[in-house]
Amino acid sequence: MTLAAEGLFWSAGGAAILTDVSLDVRPGEFLGIIGPNGSGKTSLMALLSGIRRPLAGTVRLDGQPLSAHGRQAVARRIAFVEQQAETTERITARQAVELGRTPHLGALTPWSRADDAIVERALEAVDMAHFSGRLWHTLSGGERQRLHIARALAQQAPILLLDEPTNHLDIGHQIGLLQLVREQELTVVAALHDLNHAAMFCDRIAVMQGGRIVALGTPARVLEPERLHDVFGVTVEVERDSAGGCFIRYRRPDPRPAKLKLVAEAR
Numbered sequence: 001m002t003l004a005a006e007g008l009f010w011s012a013g014g015a016a017i018l019t020d021v022s023l024d025v026r027p028g029e030f031l032g033i034i035g036p037n038g039s040g041k042t043s044l045m046a047l048l049s050g051i052r053r054p055l056a057g058t059v060r061l062d063g064q065p066l067s068a069h070g071r072q073a074v075a076r077r078i079a080f081v082e083q084q085a086e087t088t089e090r091i092t093a094r095q096a097v098e099l100g101r102t103p104h105l106g107a108l109t110p111w112s113r114a115d116d117a118i119v120e121r122a123l124e125a126v127d128m129a130h131f132s133g134r135l136w137h138t139l140s141g142g143e144r145q146r147l148h149i150a151r152a153l154a155q156q157a158p159i160l161l162l163d164e165p166t167n168h169l170d171i172g173h174q175i176g177l178l179q180l181v182r183e184q185e186l187t188v189v190a191a192l193h194d195l196n197h198a199a200m201f202c203d204r205i206a207v208m209q210g211g212r213i214v215a216l217g218t219p220a221r222v223l224e225p226e227r228l229h230d231v232f233g234v235t236v237e238v239e240r241d242s243a244g245g246c247f248i249r250y251r252r253p254d255p256r257p258a259k260l261k262l263v264a265e266a267r
């Protein structure tokens with residue numbers, strides 16, 4: 001199962017949001033997308049998932065344009081966890097996860113015990129089985145986020161697109177979730193803000209800046225102090241280990257000039 005973007009362009013409100021974005025996602029890899037706020041990560045994920053169409057360029061799934069696949073066929077192959085996916089429906093945690101089975105159901109394939117088992121496994125995988133009867137609106141942000149992931153796992157699609165999947169999660173669940181996703185051996189594209197998580201879990205990282213991909217490669221190649229300063233405006237040291245891994249240590253910025261202090265000294 002392959003996913004590729006060629007020369008994507010997308011604009012909104014009269015401004016270019018994505019320009020000439022090309023990307024080959026290798027089967028089975030965990031590809032991270034990093035970049036500052038507004039650099040286009042969510043927009044790119046929306047085009048890769050097919051929920052938005054590019055104004056130029058093509059997203060290909062198994063060599064065919066996404067638009068040539070039916071919606072259900074795409075949903076069987078690509079599961080997408082959006083950044084701010086919410087529901088106002090009065091549903092339980094379990095029902096939210098059951099929605100992941102929708103692409104597999106039809107007149108000739110009604111809900112079965114196999115679907116129940118898949119949903120239960122997905123709930124257990126994200127540590128939410130004990131909350132399966134709870135109503136959605138009573139759940140915390142982190143609990144909802146784990147259910148979104150469970151819904152995507154229950155979809156059993158070979159490609160998983162995750163837009164900031166660790167949002168709202170405590171550090172234990174952040175690392176647990178990325179490890180869980182990694183262990184599924186799916187093809188994963190995940191927009192991530194935590195550069196050390198990207199370094200720990202990604203096979204490759206694409207760096208976005210101003211709607212373009214400005215670097216793409218292994219974490220050790222991409223996460224370089226000069227690039228991180230240029231893209232994020234932060235000063236870092238990158239520690240590298242003998243196994244090819246890397247760790248980013250942030251440096252505290254120099255103090256701002258007094259005239260830039262937001263609250264004048266009254267005392």
Ligand SMILES: Nc1ncnc2c1ncn2[C@@H]1O[C@H](COP(=O)(O)OP(=O)(O)OP(=O)(O)O)[C@@H](O)[C@H]1O
Binds near residue numbers: 042
């Ligand atoms: N429908 C829209 N209309 C106008 N501008 C939009 C629209 N969607 C996105 N944008 C703009 O496009 C730019 C990229 O947005 P996008 O959400 O893709 O960035 P991002 O990298 O995911 O940011 P963040 O890290 O803050 O989630 C932003 O400046 C955003 O304001």
